[in-house]
Amino acid sequence: MKIHCSDKQAYSCTSCGKCCSIWDVPITSAERDRLLKLKLPSIDFSKKDYFTKYKKVNLYKLNQDENQRCLFLDNDNLCLIHKHYGEPIKPLACRLHPYEIFTWSDNEVSASFKFDCPEVAKSSGRSIKSHQKDIAQLAKELNKTAKKATAIYAKNIPSTINELRRISETYDNIFTNNNLSANVKILAASRLLEYYSHPNFSNQVKKLHISFEENSMTIVNSSKKELENMIKNAESMNVNHRVSLRYILSGYARVDEESGAGRFSIERMKRVVTITKFILGQGALSSFCERLSGSTAIDPVQCLRSVQCDDEILQPYWNYLSSKLRSMHFFGYPAFDLSFEEGLRHLIMTYPIIRLLSAQFAVSDNRKNVSESDIINSLEVIDHTFSKSIIFNLNHVKNIIKKMMKADNLASILHDFR
Ligand code: SF4
Incomplete structure (x- = not known):
């Protein structure tokens, strides 16, 4: 798969936790059902609301604590889901950060990293070229629902x-x-x-x-x-x-x-x-x-x-x-x-x-x-x-x-x- 991107981009996650705080993380109802079946330390789905349904669309968002941190984020800034079940179990929105990926009408894929991640802004870590396997996998998943980009x-x-x-x-x-x-x-x-x-x-x-x-x-x-x-x-x-x-x-x-x-x-x-x-x-x-x-x-x-x-x-x-x-x-x-x-x-x-x-x-x-x-x-x-x-x-x-x-x-x- 040909991926159009700038080879000047680089990033390796340092688990600063920024992307798991502040912003809404939208997930599908299938992803919510999948998460509800997980057994995770300190997570009790019967005692707390971990998801909120959006009013106008059939999606949920992951709830946050009073410091705007995702409720699945552990004290060491690592995701509990990732830690105990591995990355593929995480919702797509979580796995996508800090990627931005589109498939265009000629079926070629483009990818960039979002600069709101501090490591991306510093261009610090592995080159985007070495993330090609992940990008290709995410593009495949996105193609199931996202429309093709055109201009x-x-x-x-x-x-x-x-x-x-x-x-x-x-x-x-x-x-x-x-x-x-x-x-x-x-x-x-x-x-x-x-x-x-x-x-x-x-x-x-x-x-x-x-x-x-x-x-x-x-x-x-x-x-x-x-x-x-x-x-x-x-x-x-x-x-x-x-x-x-x-x-x-x-x-x-x-x-x-x-x-x-x-x-x-x-x-x-x-x-x-x-x-x-x-x-x-x-x-x-x-x-x-x-x-x-x-x-x-x-x-x-x-x-x-x-x-x-x-x-x-x-x-x-x-x-x-x-x-x-x-x-x-x-x-x-x-x-x-x-x-x-x-x-x-x-x-x-x-x-x-x-x-x-x-x-x-x-x-x-x-x-x-x-x-x-x-x-x-x-x-x-x-x-x-x-x-x-x-x-x-x-x-x-x-x-x-x-x-x-x-x-x-x-x-x-x-x-x-x-
Ligand atoms: S903002 Fe970037 S470095 Fe920080 S946890 Fe998220 S992906 Fe990792």
Whole structure:
């Protein structure tokens, strides 16, 4: 089985217990029945509710204790089911973490690791290539119920999955081009994307052939000086850029359990007020996202100006982009059926977001330099919801992102990154 993935991804579980806390774990009724038959120390199914039925779907979730830990998680952070009966007995949702796996309409499989696992964010452990057997087995199980992933390049531009793979790999090659600075890579990728999204040129995408990569790389390499000057001579961010950046940040870093709840509640209203204040420049990031509790500085946009971020420490971020681009887990069915163009715009916008978050982590820690750990921590925060939150598919958000991708706007944002 051919599995499309980035060989820069790696992970080995250290049993930190994070994935068995915080989030809901959905299981089927057959899995629930199977678990109910197990004899496990300290588990008494007659005394406690270990499962809660979802209201609208025929699924259950595994209940958690008051610290949001799965009730099957032992004190040593190991799963009791896994410990006593082996991994195959665990529900599929548990075995899937931290994999993201899709079978596409051409029957080829793509896989990536989720960056909300700290070991994935660090690329620490066994390469994804050595997990192929597990990926193939999980893909087989998923195929029984999951629909096949498919996608288009843009509205009215149908493309084969194979063509999309080639375009995707070209963007990865731009981001891994060491002759370009980080800011230039981002501006170059956005210029290329916007060039092909122009009605006069979008037809060229339909005629994609083997020279797409060659042409794109030639354009990018020959525009290097021009792009550098564009960033150097750009105006500093204006108030609109700052508000838009904070708005996107509040969406990318949101907690999707809450956003997906779809219920009206006082808590939800309070959250809207907090986010609105944040967008207008008041309140710390930690006030609306618990996972950012380490960040105490007031305005992440201001933090940018007081810290230095050297290109060398950005490697985990390029690995992140590579994992999305090689697997294509940023558009189509894997990402709310966004078109390739829409998905790639979101992906490119993660760059300023990572820079904002990491600057805030550094400032909160009274440091003048962003460290590689700040980048890794920021990746953990955004990948929790990237491609999972409804915000990515809202028209007004897509429009804001499109506006920010315009050369002048993006150059102004990049101009402020030191
Ligand atoms: S979050 Fe990652 S390292 Fe921690 S228990 Fe889960 S898979 Fe293992």
